[in-house]
Amino acid sequence: MKYLLALLIALSVPVALAQDTAPDVMVKNITAEVITIVKQDKDIQAGKSKKVTDLVETRILPHFNFTRMTQIAVAVNWRRATPEQQKLLAEEFKALLVRTYSNALSLYRDQSVEFKPLRMRPDDVEITVRSEIKQKGAQPVTLDYDMEKTPAGWKVFDVKVGGVSLITNYREDFAAQVRESGIDGLIKALASKNRGARQGK
Protein backbone atom coordinates (compact mmCIF):
# COMPACT_ATOMS: atom_id res chain seq x y z
CA MET A 1 0.00 0.00 0.00
CA LYS A 2 2.79 2.37 0.93
CA TYR A 3 4.46 1.68 -2.41
CA LEU A 4 1.26 2.19 -4.30
CA LEU A 5 0.88 5.60 -2.70
CA ALA A 6 4.45 6.53 -3.58
CA LEU A 7 3.82 5.42 -7.13
CA LEU A 8 0.67 7.49 -7.33
CA ILE A 9 2.50 10.56 -6.09
CA ALA A 10 5.34 9.98 -8.50
CA LEU A 11 2.90 9.66 -11.38
CA SER A 12 1.00 12.77 -10.46
CA VAL A 13 4.04 15.01 -10.33
CA PRO A 14 4.59 15.31 -14.10
CA VAL A 15 0.92 16.17 -14.56
CA ALA A 16 1.15 18.96 -12.03
CA LEU A 17 4.31 20.25 -13.72
CA ALA A 18 2.72 20.29 -17.13
CA GLN A 19 -0.01 22.63 -15.95
CA ASP A 20 2.17 25.43 -14.66
CA THR A 21 5.78 24.65 -15.49
CA ALA A 22 8.46 26.97 -14.19
CA PRO A 23 10.40 28.42 -17.15
CA ASP A 24 13.75 26.93 -16.18
CA VAL A 25 12.23 23.48 -15.64
CA MET A 26 10.58 23.75 -19.02
CA VAL A 27 13.84 24.62 -20.82
CA LYS A 28 15.67 21.87 -18.93
CA ASN A 29 13.09 19.27 -19.93
CA ILE A 30 13.07 20.28 -23.58
CA THR A 31 16.89 20.34 -23.67
CA ALA A 32 17.09 16.85 -22.14
CA GLU A 33 14.44 15.57 -24.52
CA VAL A 34 16.08 17.01 -27.62
CA ILE A 35 19.56 15.82 -26.62
CA THR A 36 18.26 12.31 -26.04
CA ILE A 37 16.70 12.26 -29.50
CA VAL A 38 19.80 13.66 -31.19
CA LYS A 39 22.07 11.19 -29.40
CA GLN A 40 20.01 8.21 -30.57
CA ASP A 41 19.53 9.37 -34.12
CA LYS A 42 22.44 8.74 -36.47
CA ASP A 43 20.63 10.55 -39.31
CA ILE A 44 20.49 13.76 -37.31
CA GLN A 45 24.16 13.50 -36.41
CA ALA A 46 24.94 12.98 -40.07
CA GLY A 47 23.14 16.25 -40.78
CA LYS A 48 20.09 14.88 -42.62
CA SER A 49 18.38 18.21 -42.67
CA LYS A 50 14.77 17.04 -43.00
CA LYS A 51 14.87 15.08 -39.77
CA VAL A 52 16.62 17.86 -37.84
CA THR A 53 14.15 20.41 -39.16
CA ASP A 54 11.25 18.20 -38.04
CA LEU A 55 12.77 17.92 -34.59
CA VAL A 56 13.18 21.68 -34.31
CA GLU A 57 9.67 22.32 -35.61
CA THR A 58 7.89 19.84 -33.36
CA ARG A 59 9.88 20.04 -30.14
CA ILE A 60 11.44 23.49 -29.96
CA LEU A 61 9.36 25.91 -32.05
CA PRO A 62 6.16 25.63 -30.01
CA HIS A 63 8.02 27.25 -27.13
CA PHE A 64 9.09 30.33 -29.09
CA ASN A 65 7.08 33.50 -29.51
CA PHE A 66 7.86 34.12 -33.16
CA THR A 67 5.66 37.14 -33.61
CA ARG A 68 7.49 38.98 -30.87
CA MET A 69 10.89 37.84 -32.15
CA THR A 70 10.09 39.11 -35.61
CA GLN A 71 8.79 42.41 -34.25
CA ILE A 72 11.95 43.03 -32.24
CA ALA A 73 14.18 42.06 -35.15
CA VAL A 74 12.35 44.19 -37.71
CA ALA A 75 12.01 47.05 -35.17
CA VAL A 76 10.44 50.29 -36.46
CA ASN A 77 10.08 48.86 -39.92
CA TRP A 78 7.49 46.43 -38.56
CA ARG A 79 4.99 49.27 -38.19
CA ARG A 80 5.86 50.55 -41.65
CA ALA A 81 5.21 47.15 -43.21
CA THR A 82 1.82 46.27 -44.67
CA PRO A 83 -0.02 43.29 -43.13
CA GLU A 84 0.97 41.24 -46.16
CA GLN A 85 4.65 42.20 -45.71
CA GLN A 86 4.43 41.43 -41.99
CA LYS A 87 3.11 37.97 -42.77
CA LEU A 88 5.93 37.28 -45.22
CA LEU A 89 8.56 38.68 -42.86
CA ALA A 90 7.35 36.44 -40.02
CA GLU A 91 7.32 33.38 -42.29
CA GLU A 92 10.76 33.94 -43.74
CA PHE A 93 12.31 34.85 -40.40
CA LYS A 94 10.85 31.72 -38.87
CA ALA A 95 12.30 29.61 -41.66
CA LEU A 96 15.70 31.22 -41.16
CA LEU A 97 15.67 30.58 -37.42
CA VAL A 98 14.61 26.96 -37.93
CA ARG A 99 17.47 26.60 -40.37
CA THR A 100 19.97 28.14 -37.98
CA TYR A 101 18.79 26.03 -35.08
CA SER A 102 18.90 22.88 -37.17
CA ASN A 103 22.45 23.62 -38.26
CA ALA A 104 23.56 24.13 -34.68
CA LEU A 105 21.80 20.97 -33.50
CA SER A 106 23.27 18.73 -36.15
CA LEU A 107 26.72 19.70 -34.83
CA TYR A 108 25.86 18.37 -31.38
CA ARG A 109 28.36 15.77 -30.23
CA ASP A 110 29.03 15.11 -26.57
CA GLN A 111 28.52 18.49 -24.96
CA SER A 112 26.76 18.63 -21.63
CA VAL A 113 24.38 21.41 -20.67
CA GLU A 114 24.39 22.85 -17.19
CA PHE A 115 21.71 25.18 -15.90
CA LYS A 116 22.34 27.99 -13.47
CA PRO A 117 19.94 28.75 -10.63
CA LEU A 118 17.03 30.85 -11.84
CA ARG A 119 16.74 34.34 -10.39
CA MET A 120 13.05 35.09 -10.44
CA ARG A 121 10.45 36.80 -8.31
CA PRO A 122 6.95 35.29 -8.26
CA ASP A 123 5.44 38.26 -10.13
CA ASP A 124 8.10 38.42 -12.85
CA VAL A 125 6.72 38.24 -16.38
CA GLU A 126 10.12 38.35 -18.14
CA ILE A 127 13.08 36.30 -17.02
CA THR A 128 16.32 34.84 -18.34
CA VAL A 129 17.11 31.15 -18.06
CA ARG A 130 20.88 30.77 -18.06
CA SER A 131 22.75 27.68 -19.12
CA GLU A 132 26.24 26.71 -20.10
CA ILE A 133 27.33 24.26 -22.75
CA LYS A 134 30.40 22.35 -21.69
CA GLN A 135 32.70 20.43 -23.92
CA LYS A 136 35.98 18.74 -23.15
CA GLY A 137 38.96 20.79 -24.21
CA ALA A 138 36.96 23.92 -24.94
CA GLN A 139 35.80 26.88 -22.95
CA PRO A 140 32.17 26.61 -21.89
CA VAL A 141 29.77 28.66 -23.98
CA THR A 142 26.89 30.41 -22.24
CA LEU A 143 23.43 29.93 -23.70
CA ASP A 144 20.73 32.21 -22.27
CA TYR A 145 17.03 32.22 -23.06
CA ASP A 146 15.00 35.39 -22.57
CA MET A 147 11.47 34.29 -21.77
CA GLU A 148 8.13 35.96 -21.19
CA LYS A 149 4.96 34.80 -19.50
CA THR A 150 2.05 34.49 -21.90
CA PRO A 151 -1.44 33.04 -21.49
CA ALA A 152 -0.09 29.94 -23.23
CA GLY A 153 2.77 29.51 -20.76
CA TRP A 154 6.38 30.71 -20.85
CA LYS A 155 7.74 31.50 -24.30
CA VAL A 156 11.27 32.23 -25.51
CA PHE A 157 11.70 35.55 -27.32
CA ASP A 158 15.49 35.79 -27.57
CA VAL A 159 18.49 33.49 -27.39
CA LYS A 160 21.94 34.68 -26.38
CA VAL A 161 24.99 32.64 -27.30
CA GLY A 162 28.14 33.68 -25.44
CA GLY A 163 26.46 36.98 -24.60
CA VAL A 164 25.50 37.63 -28.24
CA SER A 165 21.78 38.12 -28.76
CA LEU A 166 20.55 36.55 -31.96
CA ILE A 167 17.67 38.99 -32.25
CA THR A 168 19.83 42.08 -31.69
CA ASN A 169 22.17 40.86 -34.41
CA TYR A 170 19.29 40.38 -36.80
CA ARG A 171 17.83 43.77 -35.91
CA GLU A 172 20.99 45.42 -37.17
CA ASP A 173 21.32 43.15 -40.15
CA PHE A 174 17.67 43.75 -41.13
CA ALA A 175 17.76 47.51 -40.56
CA ALA A 176 20.71 47.84 -42.92
CA GLN A 177 19.00 45.64 -45.49
CA VAL A 178 15.85 47.79 -45.35
CA ARG A 179 17.99 50.92 -45.72
CA GLU A 180 19.54 49.45 -48.85
CA SER A 181 16.52 47.95 -50.56
CA GLY A 182 13.37 48.59 -48.54
CA ILE A 183 11.10 46.15 -46.74
CA ASP A 184 10.45 44.16 -49.92
CA GLY A 185 14.22 43.93 -50.38
CA LEU A 186 14.54 42.44 -46.90
CA ILE A 187 11.81 39.89 -47.62
CA LYS A 188 13.53 38.98 -50.86
CA ALA A 189 16.93 38.65 -49.18
CA LEU A 190 15.44 36.41 -46.49
CA ALA A 191 13.62 34.29 -49.05
CA SER A 192 16.68 33.78 -51.22
CA LYS A 193 18.77 32.98 -48.13
CA ASN A 194 16.21 30.36 -47.13
CA ARG A 195 15.92 28.92 -50.61
CA GLY A 196 19.70 28.84 -50.99
CA ALA A 197 20.04 27.14 -47.64
CA ARG A 198 17.44 24.54 -48.60
CA GLN A 199 19.15 23.72 -51.85
CA GLY A 200 22.59 23.93 -50.33
CA LYS A 201 22.34 20.69 -48.39
Next chain:
Amino acid sequence: MTLSCLIRRLVLAVLLAGSAAGCATTGGRPGDPLEPINRVVFDFNDVFDRALMRPVAQGYRAVLPEMVRTGVTNVFSNIEDVWIAANNLLQGKVENGLQDVMRVTINTVFGLGGLIDVASDAGLEKHNEDFGQTLGRWGVGNGPYLVLPFLGPSNLRDGIALLGVDYAADPVWSQGHIPTRNTLYATRSVNNRANALDAVSVMEEAALDKYRFVRGSYMQRRRSLIYDGDPPRETDEEQRSSSALPIVNNQVASGHPIR
Protein backbone atom coordinates in the same frame (compact mmCIF):
# COMPACT_ATOMS: atom_id res chain seq x y z
CA MET B 1 63.68 43.85 -39.01
CA THR B 2 62.04 40.46 -39.17
CA LEU B 3 59.04 39.78 -41.35
CA SER B 4 56.69 39.28 -38.42
CA CYS B 5 57.80 42.53 -36.88
CA LEU B 6 57.15 44.23 -40.19
CA ILE B 7 53.65 42.77 -40.41
CA ARG B 8 52.91 43.89 -36.88
CA ARG B 9 54.02 47.44 -37.63
CA LEU B 10 52.02 47.42 -40.83
CA VAL B 11 48.89 46.38 -38.96
CA LEU B 12 49.48 49.07 -36.36
CA ALA B 13 49.95 51.65 -39.09
CA VAL B 14 46.69 50.62 -40.77
CA LEU B 15 45.02 50.79 -37.40
CA LEU B 16 46.23 54.28 -36.66
CA ALA B 17 45.56 55.56 -40.16
CA GLY B 18 42.11 54.05 -39.88
CA SER B 19 41.35 55.75 -36.61
CA ALA B 20 42.54 59.08 -37.95
CA ALA B 21 40.26 58.65 -40.95
CA GLY B 22 37.52 57.71 -38.52
CA CYS B 23 37.49 61.22 -37.11
CA ALA B 24 36.87 62.64 -40.54
CA THR B 25 34.25 60.21 -41.81
CA THR B 26 30.59 60.25 -40.91
CA GLY B 27 27.61 58.19 -41.92
CA GLY B 28 26.97 54.48 -41.85
CA ARG B 29 26.44 52.73 -38.56
CA PRO B 30 27.48 54.62 -35.45
CA GLY B 31 30.48 52.77 -34.08
CA ASP B 32 31.62 51.80 -37.57
CA PRO B 33 32.59 54.98 -39.42
CA LEU B 34 35.26 53.04 -41.30
CA GLU B 35 32.89 50.52 -42.85
CA PRO B 36 34.21 50.94 -46.42
CA ILE B 37 37.82 50.24 -45.38
CA ASN B 38 36.75 47.57 -42.93
CA ARG B 39 34.80 45.75 -45.61
CA VAL B 40 37.87 45.61 -47.83
CA VAL B 41 39.96 44.11 -45.03
CA PHE B 42 37.08 41.78 -44.11
CA ASP B 43 36.89 40.47 -47.68
CA PHE B 44 40.65 40.04 -47.74
CA ASN B 45 40.52 38.05 -44.50
CA ASP B 46 37.68 35.99 -45.90
CA VAL B 47 39.70 35.08 -48.99
CA PHE B 48 42.71 34.27 -46.82
CA ASP B 49 40.52 32.10 -44.61
CA ARG B 50 38.91 30.21 -47.47
CA ALA B 51 42.17 29.71 -49.32
CA LEU B 52 44.41 28.80 -46.41
CA MET B 53 43.25 28.87 -42.80
CA ARG B 54 40.01 26.94 -43.15
CA PRO B 55 41.32 24.11 -45.33
CA VAL B 56 44.36 23.71 -43.10
CA ALA B 57 42.18 23.72 -39.99
CA GLN B 58 39.85 21.15 -41.58
CA GLY B 59 42.79 18.95 -42.41
CA TYR B 60 44.17 19.37 -38.92
CA ARG B 61 40.84 18.33 -37.44
CA ALA B 62 40.51 15.38 -39.80
CA VAL B 63 44.01 14.05 -39.20
CA LEU B 64 44.51 14.49 -35.46
CA PRO B 65 42.37 12.56 -32.98
CA GLU B 66 40.24 14.65 -30.65
CA MET B 67 42.40 13.71 -27.67
CA VAL B 68 45.48 15.24 -29.27
CA ARG B 69 43.66 18.42 -30.27
CA THR B 70 42.29 18.77 -26.75
CA GLY B 71 45.85 18.44 -25.44
CA VAL B 72 47.06 21.16 -27.79
CA THR B 73 44.18 23.43 -26.78
CA ASN B 74 44.91 22.79 -23.10
CA VAL B 75 48.62 23.54 -23.34
CA PHE B 76 48.04 26.90 -25.03
CA SER B 77 45.15 27.62 -22.70
CA ASN B 78 47.41 26.98 -19.71
CA ILE B 79 50.04 29.39 -21.01
CA GLU B 80 47.33 31.97 -21.62
CA ASP B 81 45.98 31.64 -18.06
CA VAL B 82 49.04 33.49 -16.74
CA TRP B 83 48.09 36.60 -18.69
CA ILE B 84 44.43 36.13 -17.78
CA ALA B 85 45.44 36.11 -14.11
CA ALA B 86 47.39 39.35 -14.58
CA ASN B 87 44.40 41.02 -16.25
CA ASN B 88 42.01 39.90 -13.54
CA LEU B 89 44.33 41.39 -10.94
CA LEU B 90 44.67 44.60 -12.98
CA GLN B 91 40.87 44.84 -12.97
CA GLY B 92 40.78 44.34 -9.21
CA LYS B 93 39.14 40.94 -9.52
CA VAL B 94 41.47 39.40 -6.98
CA GLU B 95 39.50 36.22 -6.37
CA ASN B 96 39.33 35.39 -10.09
CA GLY B 97 43.00 36.26 -10.47
CA LEU B 98 44.00 33.91 -7.68
CA GLN B 99 41.82 31.19 -9.20
CA ASP B 100 43.74 31.63 -12.46
CA VAL B 101 47.05 31.31 -10.60
CA MET B 102 45.72 28.14 -8.97
CA ARG B 103 44.65 26.84 -12.38
CA VAL B 104 48.11 27.32 -13.85
CA THR B 105 49.77 25.72 -10.83
CA ILE B 106 47.44 22.71 -10.76
CA ASN B 107 47.45 22.16 -14.52
CA THR B 108 51.21 22.51 -14.80
CA VAL B 109 51.99 20.21 -11.88
CA PHE B 110 49.19 17.65 -12.00
CA GLY B 111 48.06 18.11 -15.60
CA LEU B 112 51.40 17.09 -17.16
CA GLY B 113 52.56 20.61 -17.94
CA GLY B 114 49.11 21.75 -19.01
CA LEU B 115 48.18 18.84 -21.29
CA ILE B 116 45.20 17.96 -19.12
CA ASP B 117 42.88 20.59 -17.72
CA VAL B 118 42.50 19.03 -14.27
CA ALA B 119 41.69 22.44 -12.76
CA SER B 120 38.39 22.68 -14.67
CA ASP B 121 37.44 19.19 -13.50
CA ALA B 122 38.21 20.34 -9.97
CA GLY B 123 35.72 23.17 -10.39
CA LEU B 124 38.17 26.00 -11.10
CA GLU B 125 36.54 27.58 -14.13
CA LYS B 126 38.57 29.17 -16.89
CA HIS B 127 38.09 32.90 -17.34
CA ASN B 128 38.24 35.00 -20.46
CA GLU B 129 40.33 38.16 -20.10
CA ASP B 130 42.70 40.27 -22.15
CA PHE B 131 44.09 43.77 -22.00
CA GLY B 132 41.30 45.22 -24.16
CA GLN B 133 38.80 44.06 -21.55
CA THR B 134 40.96 45.52 -18.79
CA LEU B 135 40.94 48.89 -20.56
CA GLY B 136 37.18 48.57 -21.02
CA ARG B 137 36.81 47.85 -17.32
CA TRP B 138 38.87 50.95 -16.59
CA GLY B 139 36.38 52.99 -18.58
CA VAL B 140 38.13 53.30 -21.93
CA GLY B 141 35.53 53.42 -24.72
CA ASN B 142 35.51 51.04 -27.71
CA GLY B 143 36.50 53.56 -30.34
CA PRO B 144 35.58 52.82 -33.95
CA TYR B 145 35.06 49.23 -35.06
CA LEU B 146 38.05 47.87 -36.94
CA VAL B 147 38.74 44.76 -38.95
CA LEU B 148 42.41 43.88 -38.59
CA PRO B 149 44.21 42.12 -41.43
CA PHE B 150 44.59 38.39 -40.58
CA LEU B 151 43.39 38.95 -37.01
CA GLY B 152 39.76 39.79 -37.73
CA PRO B 153 37.17 41.93 -35.93
CA SER B 154 38.36 44.41 -33.33
CA ASN B 155 38.01 48.04 -32.37
CA LEU B 156 40.48 50.82 -31.74
CA ARG B 157 40.81 50.08 -28.02
CA ASP B 158 41.02 46.31 -28.39
CA GLY B 159 43.28 46.52 -31.44
CA ILE B 160 45.86 48.67 -29.69
CA ALA B 161 45.60 46.52 -26.56
CA LEU B 162 46.05 43.35 -28.59
CA LEU B 163 49.01 44.45 -30.71
CA GLY B 164 50.63 46.71 -28.18
CA VAL B 165 50.19 44.80 -24.94
CA ASP B 166 48.71 41.31 -25.32
CA TYR B 167 51.26 40.35 -27.95
CA ALA B 168 54.13 41.69 -25.86
CA ALA B 169 52.91 39.65 -22.89
CA ASP B 170 52.32 36.52 -24.95
CA PRO B 171 54.97 33.91 -24.10
CA VAL B 172 54.54 32.35 -27.54
CA TRP B 173 55.05 35.60 -29.42
CA SER B 174 57.95 36.78 -27.26
CA GLN B 175 59.76 33.48 -27.74
CA GLY B 176 63.35 34.35 -28.64
CA HIS B 177 64.04 31.41 -30.95
CA ILE B 178 62.23 32.49 -34.12
CA PRO B 179 61.60 29.07 -35.76
CA THR B 180 60.16 27.81 -32.46
CA ARG B 181 58.02 30.90 -32.11
CA ASN B 182 56.67 30.65 -35.64
CA THR B 183 55.87 26.97 -35.24
CA LEU B 184 54.07 27.56 -31.95
CA TYR B 185 52.22 30.58 -33.28
CA ALA B 186 51.08 28.73 -36.40
CA THR B 187 50.01 25.68 -34.42
CA ARG B 188 47.99 27.80 -32.05
CA SER B 189 46.32 29.70 -34.90
CA VAL B 190 45.37 26.52 -36.73
CA ASN B 191 44.13 24.90 -33.53
CA ASN B 192 42.01 27.96 -32.70
CA ARG B 193 40.59 28.01 -36.21
CA ALA B 194 39.79 24.30 -35.98
CA ASN B 195 37.95 24.86 -32.71
CA ALA B 196 35.88 27.59 -34.37
CA LEU B 197 34.99 25.66 -37.56
CA ASP B 198 31.50 24.67 -36.44
CA ALA B 199 30.54 28.01 -34.93
CA VAL B 200 31.65 29.90 -38.02
CA SER B 201 29.73 27.62 -40.37
CA VAL B 202 26.53 28.09 -38.34
CA MET B 203 27.03 31.85 -38.38
CA GLU B 204 27.64 31.93 -42.13
CA GLU B 205 24.36 30.14 -42.71
CA ALA B 206 22.52 32.45 -40.32
CA ALA B 207 23.62 35.85 -41.60
CA LEU B 208 22.07 37.90 -44.38
CA ASP B 209 25.27 39.90 -44.55
CA LYS B 210 28.29 38.27 -42.96
CA TYR B 211 30.14 41.52 -42.35
CA ARG B 212 27.27 43.03 -40.37
CA PHE B 213 26.64 39.81 -38.48
CA VAL B 214 30.27 39.46 -37.43
CA ARG B 215 30.39 43.13 -36.46
CA GLY B 216 27.24 42.88 -34.35
CA SER B 217 28.47 39.68 -32.72
CA TYR B 218 31.86 41.16 -31.94
CA MET B 219 30.43 44.30 -30.36
CA GLN B 220 27.95 42.36 -28.25
CA ARG B 221 30.50 39.74 -27.30
CA ARG B 222 33.07 42.26 -26.11
CA ARG B 223 30.46 44.13 -24.11
CA SER B 224 29.39 40.89 -22.49
CA LEU B 225 33.00 39.90 -21.73
CA ILE B 226 33.87 43.25 -20.16
CA TYR B 227 30.97 42.76 -17.76
CA ASP B 228 31.87 39.08 -17.30
CA GLY B 229 28.73 37.80 -18.95
CA ASP B 230 26.30 40.02 -17.08
CA PRO B 231 26.16 43.40 -18.82
CA PRO B 232 23.61 45.96 -17.70
CA ARG B 233 20.69 46.40 -20.08
CA GLU B 234 21.45 48.92 -22.78
CA THR B 235 19.76 52.20 -22.09
CA ASP B 236 17.20 53.50 -24.56
CA GLU B 237 19.70 56.05 -25.74
CA GLU B 238 22.35 53.43 -26.46
CA GLN B 239 19.78 51.36 -28.30
CA ARG B 240 18.67 54.31 -30.34
CA SER B 241 22.17 55.20 -31.34
CA SER B 242 23.09 51.60 -32.07
CA SER B 243 20.19 51.05 -34.43
CA ALA B 244 19.82 54.68 -35.48
CA LEU B 245 16.69 53.81 -37.34
CA PRO B 246 14.58 56.96 -36.97
CA ILE B 247 17.30 59.18 -38.40
CA VAL B 248 18.05 56.89 -41.26
CA ASN B 249 14.44 56.55 -42.22
CA ASN B 250 13.94 60.28 -42.17
CA GLN B 251 16.79 60.47 -44.62
CA VAL B 252 15.07 57.93 -46.80
CA ALA B 253 11.84 59.87 -46.58
CA SER B 254 13.48 63.14 -47.49
CA GLY B 255 15.32 61.59 -50.38
CA HIS B 256 18.86 62.12 -49.14
CA PRO B 257 21.33 59.50 -50.26
CA ILE B 258 22.53 57.25 -47.45
CA ARG B 259 25.80 56.08 -48.82
